Amino acid sequence: MEEYLLKVENLCKSFVVEKSLKKKILSFFNKERPEAVKALDNISFNIKSGEILGILGESGSGKSTLARTLMGIHKPDSGSAYLLGKNIFTANKTEKLDIYKNMQMVFQDPYGSLDPRMNIRQILSEPLKIHNIIPKEGIDNFLNKSLEEVGLSKDSLDKYPSEFSGGQRQRIGICRALILNPKLIIADEAVSALDVSVQAQILDLLVKLKEKRGISIIFISHDVAVVRQISSRIILLYHGKIVEEIDSDRLLSDAKHEYSRKLINAALTLRESGINR
Amino acid sequence: MLKIDNYSLTLKGSNKVSLPVLENISLKVDKGKCLGIAGESGSGKSVLAMSILGLLPKTSIEHISGQIYINDKKITNASEKELNDIRGKEVGFIFQEPMTAMNPLMKLKEQIAEVVYAHKKEINSKDADEAVIKALSRAGFKEPLKFLDSYPHQLSGGMRQRAMIAMALVMNPKLIIADEPTTAIDAELQTEILTELRRQIDNFGLSMLFISHDLGVLRSISDDIAILYCGNLLEKGPANLVLKNPKHPYTADLIAALPRLTLERKLPSPIKGTLPSPNNKPKGCVYSDRCKKAKDICFNTRPPLKEIGNNYFVTCWE
Numbered sequence: 001m002e003e004y005l006l007k008v009e010n011l012c013k014s015f016v017v018e019k020s021l022k023k024k025i026l027s028f029f030n031k032e033r034p035e036a037v038k039a040l041d042n043i044s045f046n047i048k049s050g051e052i053l054g055i056l057g058e059s060g061s062g063k064s065t066l067a068r069t070l071m072g073i074h075k076p077d078s079g080s081a082y083l084l085g086k087n088i089f090t091a092n093k094t095e096k097l098d099i100y101k102n103m104q105m106v107f108q109d110p111y112g113s114l115d116p117r118m119n120i121r122q123i124l125s126e127p128l129k130i131h132n133i134i135p136k137e138g139i140d141n142f143l144n145k146s147l148e149e150v151g152l153s154k155d156s157l158d159k160y161p162s163e164f165s166g167g168q169r170q171r172i173g174i175c176r177a178l179i180l181n182p183k184l185i186i187a188d189e190a191v192s193a194l195d196v197s198v199q200a201q202i203l204d205l206l207v208k209l210k211e212k213r214g215i216s217i218i219f220i221s222h223d224v225a226v227v228r229q230i231s232s233r234i235i236l237l238y239h240g241k242i243v244e245e246i247d248s249d250r251l252l253s254d255a256k257h258e259y260s261r262k263l264i265n266a267a268l269t270l271r272e273s274g275i276n277r
Numbered sequence: 278m279l280k281i282d283n284y285s286l287t288l289k290g291s292n293k294v295s296l297p298v299l300e301n302i303s304l305k306v307d308k309g310k311c312l313g314i315a316g317e318s319g320s321g322k323s324v325l326a327m328s329i330l331g332l333l334p335k336t337s338i339e340h341i342s343g344q345i346y347i348n349d350k351k352i353t354n355a356s357e358k359e360l361n362d363i364r365g366k367e368v369g370f371i372f373q374e375p376m377t378a379m380n381p382l383m384k385l386k387e388q389i390a391e392v393v394y395a396h397k398k399e400i401n402s403k404d405a406d407e408a409v410i411k412a413l414s415r416a417g418f419k420e421p422l423k424f425l426d427s428y429p430h431q432l433s434g435g436m437r438q439r440a441m442i443a444m445a446l447v448m449n450p451k452l453i454i455a456d457e458p459t460t461a462i463d464a465e466l467q468t469e470i471l472t473e474l475r476r477q478i479d480n481f482g483l484s485m486l487f488i489s490h491d492l493g494v495l496r497s498i499s500d501d502i503a504i505l506y507c508g509n510l511l512e513k514g515p516a517n518l519v520l521k522n523p524k525h526p527y528t529a530d531l532i533a534a535l536p537r538l539t540l541e542r543k544l545p546s547p548i549k550g551t552l553p554s555p556n557n558k559p560k561g562c563v564y565s566d567r568c569k570k571a572k573d574i575c576f577n578t579r580p581p582l583k584e585i586g587n588n589y590f591v592t593c594w595e
C-alpha cells in the first residue's frame with residue numbers, strides 16, 4: 001500500500017506568450033527568446049486517501065494549469081506525478097485508462113461542460129462505455145442510484161442539460177465524475193459560478209461523499225472562505241510557485257507568506273467588513 | 278438615470294407554457310449611485326438585465342407590461358437602431374458568461390477595439406489602441422501589453438472576466454449593467470476592481486446596476502440593494518440596513534448561506550428545497566414553501582410591497 005494517493009514532484013509547465021506577426025519578426029531579428037509564462041514552477045505536493053486538499057491562488061497563478069496538466073490535457077515540461085505509485089506522464093495507453101478511472105475532474109462551467117445534444121443517460125454512461133463496464137443491475141438502475149447519491153431525481157435520465165438549473169448541472173458533472181468510483185476528484189472552481197445557496201448544497205455534498213466513499217478531493221478555488229471551509233490542508237500558489245502549505249484551521253491566524261496575508265486580508269475585507277469608501 | 282416602473286415580463290416556454298419570469302418590478306438607479314441585485318440562480322436577474330437593453334429575443338417574449346426608461350427615454354418601445362446607439366456607448370454591459378460573449382477567434386485587443394470602432398468610426402488605430410489599453414488597466418489587467426495578442430482560450434478564467442469589464446468601460450458609458458462581473462476573480466483583484474468602479478461612481482457620476490449573489494461584494498459596491506426571488510422583489514432598501522438587519526426571511530437565509538471567514542470553521546447552511554419554476558409558483562408568498570417563518574396567511578395570499586422606512590420596502594406578512 002502506497003503512503004500517498006497522489007504524489008507530485010517538481011512539476012513545471014510554461015506557455016509561450018502569443019505575439020502579433022510583426023512583433024514575432026522583430027524579436028526574431030533582435031534575437032530575443034520567445035517570451036514565456038511560467039504557469040507551473042517546480043510544484044511538489046501530495047495528498048492522502050480521504051483528504052480534501054485546497055488549492056488557493058490569485059487569478060492567473062496556475063491553478064487550472066495544474067489541474068489540466070494532471071488530467072493529461074497539457075503536457076508538462078518536466079517533473080512527475082504518481083497516482084498510487086504509477087507515473088501519470090510516462091504511463092502507456094492501458095495504464096492511463098486505469099489511472100484516469102481513479103482520477104476524475106469536475107469543471108468550472110456547468111453550462112459548457114455538458115454536451116447539449118446528449119441526454120443525461122448518454123452523458124453518464126459514456127465513461128462506462130470507454131472502460132467497458134456493464135453494471136450487473138442494469139444501466140438504468142445503476143445510473144438512477146448514482147443520481148440519487150448526488151441529490152437528483154429519478155426522472156432525470158431522459159432529460160437534456162438545458163432542462164436543468166446551474167446547480168443541478170453541476171451535480172450532473174459531479175455524478176459523471178463519480179460514475180467510475182474514482183479515488184481522487186479534481187474540482188476546478190466547481191462552485192464559483194453557482195449562487196450561494198446552491199454553492200452551500202454542493203459543498204455539503206462533496207464533504208458527504210468524502211465521508212461515505214473515502215474519496216480524496218483536490219479543491220481548487222480563488223475563494224479563501226470556501227477553500228478554508230471545505231479542505232483540511234491548503235496550498236497557496238503564486239506565479240506558478242507554492243509559497244505556503246498550511247492546515248486550514250491555522251490559515252487565518254498563522255499564514256506567514258506576504259502574498260498569503262494579502263490574499264487573506266483582501267478576502268476578510270470583502271466578506272466581513274466591506275471596502276473603504 | 279435608469280427607471281423600471283411596474284415591469285412584468287412573460288416568456289414563452291417549451292410546449293407553449295407561459296413563464297411569468299418578472300412580476301411588477303419597480304426599481305431606479307440615480308446618477309452617481311449603484312443598485313445591487315441579489316437572488317438565487319433562476320430568480321430573474323439576468324432576464325431583467327437583458328430587458329433593460331432590449332436584448333431578449335423578440336420571439337421568446339409572450340407579454341410585457343410596465344415601462345423601462347434610460348435617461349427619460351422609453352426603452353420598452355425603442356427601435357433596434359435607437360437601442361444600438363445606446364448599447365456600448367451610453368450603457369455598458371458586462372455579460373455573465375465571458376466565454377459565450379467573447380469571439381474565440383479574435384485577439385483580446387481586437388475584441389475591445391471592435392466596440393470602439395462601432396461607435397467612433399473616424400477614430401485612428403493609435404487612439405483606439407490607447408483606449409483599449411486604458412480600459413484594460415482600469416479593469417484590473419496588470420500587464421495589459423503582454424496579453425493584447427492573446428486569444429480567449431489562452432487567458433485564465435479571471436482574465437476573461439476582466440476583458441469583459443474592459444469592453445464595458447472602453448466607451449466611458451454613463452450607466453453600466455454588470456451581471457455577475459467578478460465571480461471568477463480573487464478577492465484582492467475584486468477589491469481593486471470594485472474600488473475603481475466605486476471611484477467612477479463617486480467622482481464621475483457613473484450609475485450602475487450590479488448583479489451578484491455574493492452579498493459581501495454587493496455591500497462593498499452598492500448604495501441600495503434589491504432582493505429578487507422567483508421574479509418578485511422581496512426586499513429593497515439601503516445596503517447597510519438590508520444586510521445588517523434583513524427584514525425578509527429570504528434575505529436572512531441568503532446571508533446565512535454565504536461562506537464566512539469568522540474564526541470558527543463551519544460549512545455555510547444551504548437553503549432547504551429548490552426555487553419553484555416560474556410557471557409553478559406557490560399561491561401565496563413566492564417564498565412560503567421554503568420559509569421557516571411561514572404562517573397560514575403566507576400560504577394563501579400574496580403579501581403586498583410595504584414601505585417600512587425611507588426608501589425601504591419589504592414584501593412579507595411579518
Ligand SMILES: Nc1ncnc2c1ncn2[C@@H]1O[C@H](COP(=O)(O)OP(=O)(O)OP(=O)(O)O)[C@@H](O)[C@H]1O
Pocket residue numbers: 015016037039057058059060061062063064065066222430431432433434435436461
Ligand atoms: N492554453 C494556454 N496558452 C497560453 N497561455 C496559457 C494557456 N493556459 C493558461 N495560460 C497562461 O498561464 C497562466 C496561468 O493560467 P491558469 O489558467 O492556470 O490560471 P488560474 O490560476 O486558473 O487563474 P483563474 O483563477 O483566473 O482561472 C496565465 O498567465 C495564462 O494566461
Ligand SMILES: Nc1ncnc2c1ncn2[C@@H]1O[C@H](COP(=O)(O)OP(=O)(O)OP(=O)(O)O)[C@@H](O)[C@H]1O
Pocket residue numbers: 166195288289290296298316317318319320321322323324325337373554555
Ligand atoms: N430565453 C428564455 N426563454 C424561456 N425562459 C427563459 C429564458 N431565459 C431565461 N428563462 C427563464 O427565466 C427564469 C430567470 O432566469 P435568469 O437567467 O434571469 O436567472 P438568474 O437570476 O440570472 O440566474 P443565475 O444566477 O443562474 O444567472 C428562469 O426560470 C429561466 O429558466
Ligand SMILES: [Mg+2]
Pocket residue numbers: 063064065189433434435
Ligand atoms: Mg482557472
Ligand SMILES: [Mg+2]
Pocket residue numbers: 322323324373456
Ligand atoms: Mg443570470
